Amino acid sequence: MATPAFLGQFEQMVLLSLLQLGDEAHAISIRRHLAERANHRITRGALYRTLDRLDAKGYVDWETDEPTPERGGYARRRFHVTKNGLAALRASQKAIDQLRRGLDAVLRKPS
């Protein structure tokens, strides 16, 4: 594919959260981050499936931590954005930016 496909809004939000959280980006913190920063509450299932989809497209990658007893011996996945993911995010954001051009007056209007 020459140009990366444009990302859905929610996919962009997840990728941005991953970048913000850095080394601390795992499912629980991402969900919390989205709720606190973007006031966007989503179900666990929606987040997992979006992460899976981004993973399948090659936009995110993950590694596991050491399993701990309070997680019942299950390892935690830490996610990060891949090069392709960053490119797709840039392209999507750029498209939005270009569409926004000249609309600052409208969009920033204090309500």
Added chain:
Amino acid sequence: MSRRDGPPPVAEKLLRRTIPTGLRGHSILGDLQEEYRLVMGRRGTGLADIWYWFNAILLSVQYSLPTDGGRHRRSHAVARRATNRANTMESLLHDVRFSARNLFKRPGFTIVVMATFAVGIGGTVAMFSAINAVFLRPLPYQDPDQLVFGTRRSSQGAGGFVSGQDYLDYREQSDAFQSLATIRGFELSATVTGDGAAERVSEQMASTELFATLRVAPALGRDFVKAEEKADADRVVMLSYGFWQRRFGGEGDVIGRTLGVDGQPHIVVGVMPSEFDFPKGTEIWRPMREDTPWASSRGPQNWFVVGRLKEDATIVQAQEQVDVIGARLEEEYPATNTDRRLHLTSFHERLVSRARPMFLVFTGAVGLVLLIACANVAGLLLARGVTRSSELAVRSALGASRGRLLRQLLTESVLLATSGGALGLMLTFWLLRVVKQFAPPDVPGIRELGIDGTALVIALGLSVVTGLLVGLLPALKSASSDVSQNLSPGRGASERSSATGLRGALVVGQVTLSLVLLIGAGLLMRSFLQLQSVDPGFDADRLLTAEVALPRDGYPSSQELTQFYRTIVSDLNARPGVMAAGAISRLPIASGGGDYPVYPEENPPADPSERSSAIARSITPGYFDAMRVPLLSGRAVDANDTGDAPPVVVVDEALVRRYYPDQNPLGKNLVLGFREPRSVQIVGVVGEVLASSLNDVPYPTMYFSVEQWQQRTMTLAVRTTAQPTTFTNTLRAAVRDLDPNVPVAKVASMRSVISDSVSQPRTTTLFLGGFATVALLLAALGLYGVLAYFVNQRTREIGIRIALGAAHGKVLGLVLRRGLLLVGVGVALGIGGAVATTRFLQSLLFEVGTTDLLTFAGVSLLLTLVAVAACAIPAWRATRVDLLTALRVE
């Protein structure tokens, strides 16, 4: 109870089946477990388990829905569109709108299904709320897990009272507790005087550390201090919030005032907060003093123990420690402490254990009703699936995929379930009001019963899950039917036989489950009737009772007491409308206990451990007449049995059986007590009376003249010519005229005293009966549906048969046979199921076996009759089929 450390294993197993395998899935399980622990820390294990279940189910559903453009290879454009969340939402909304339209088109079907769901879901949520309020909600005390309850354990079991002296030793010698308190095992009433009229209040006595052990501080004033246990300390009293409001109008300067309690001055030291209510209904608490007769020696056992474990101590460790102390006490005091130990249970367990069998039965019943409701709806949906098979075939021919149809059908059933669930919540609201009204009032948490957030979540979850479960099978069946077959005209009944078979199986299941419920309800009802028909040993009709207590200041000695009882009884007897009047120290049925060591004079026990006891009651002359307790031989207590006369006793048949089998007891002597034995002569024998409850067995009883065995509190029994309650004011006036300082309490007809004593079995019977009726109706509805459908399907065949001369009886038989076959199989299975499950009712039954033949047969017959009625309507309709309409059907 061993505590599980992680989330509910079954929920985890469910989740593991649906989420991806390998590290991806593991990380999801780990995330959920991590959050589970957070919830557990904040809300407790019960709510955390529910939280986990909810999320496990939600995640499972989310992972089992078809992936958007995942598996199916579609064109690029379609795939991209499908990944768009907004579009998914839109098509879901479309499905919902379409379903709603569809359902509105068939209001009859929709209402029946919704109502069925409402009954199932509403009942389940109500029961869940009740269980949540009573069993899962923590006690209103700080760190309730540390609280333990102590009773006496002997080789006969645990649960008895503990001796006050033993308690003091346990308190002294154990170090597993932060504090160890004691409370008298039974409530008494005390007369409060000073600052207003004399009144009877519910009084409790506890060691000074009770409130500190529960970690509840007085709202006003101070807690008891240890020095107030001493015999030379000032007498003090703690007031309940309600009593303080009622008697003092909430005045702040009540602290330090002096109140008379049973004639002795007591200084008010504090007022407990309004939410503190332990033991239930207590209005004043007094410290256990060294000189209280309840705790003065090691023999009498009147106390329960309430302890708070040290932070690092477990109940098992504490039990081991008190066992060692108990063994030491046994060695030291073999005469009293042989086979006597302190038994610890968790405080919560102690408070809820009484309500447990009732709640277990209700939960089982509600579960069965929910299952029946689901089976019913599944049956209805199956039938509907068949009738709309051509609609589905057309849509599928126009290009709707199987998944798309499936989703549409599931949306419909979930929509039905959720709207039914919403309706069910109204039912819940109403049911909870009923529960609140009928449940025993001292069950903790029952007053706070209501629909909360958790209940709403459960209702929603239940709706979605039952909607999916119930809809899945019919939807799969409908969506998979063959297009060409369903569109071709003149299709016969045979190709739908698998759906019909499935419906038949569902009806059998409903009949089975409702028979189990009905038999359970039938057994309880039989048991209740049995209980009602028990002869208490007296005539309870037209009998008014009321308790009077003579304060110490007006009645310091036996002369005044005697005078009062003589006057009040003769005064009542003289009033118009009174047939007979008398008084007794403890009213039968209402109040058991009060037994006293005794042995026949000519046959003293060799070993004091073989001592036996009999119930001791003081009565006035006329008591037996008023109660209509039959005098079998000798004479009753009469006016000549005064304090100066030789002591006499009237005994009952049970006592004669025990001590004087085949002998004439009249003139023989009984010896009372051991330390200062005194002997009394038997002058009469009366019939047996049940002392503490209807499901009691008669216990040997002795009746003394109140003039020879003084009592400050007596219950008047007045036999009236008219309705006893119309006599209430006259009775109050009679006491007031005699002495306005004597409080009259617990005025009630003997019938209502008896009725109150069986309120719990009545509630259980009523509830289970209600559930069983609903189950029966649902099953009948299901049966009716299947047969009506059967007749519908065969209209043409039946019409032709009738046209060709088949007798009505034959047609009727054809339909009835089919219905009765289903019922027969269901009844057979139901009886098997009932035999296997009714033993759980054992503890609730009175003189009825768990496999009572009469109940089993009667209930099976009842169900069969209802089933025949349900079959009869479609069968009758079948006979009315005429050929013309029959041929027009296609």
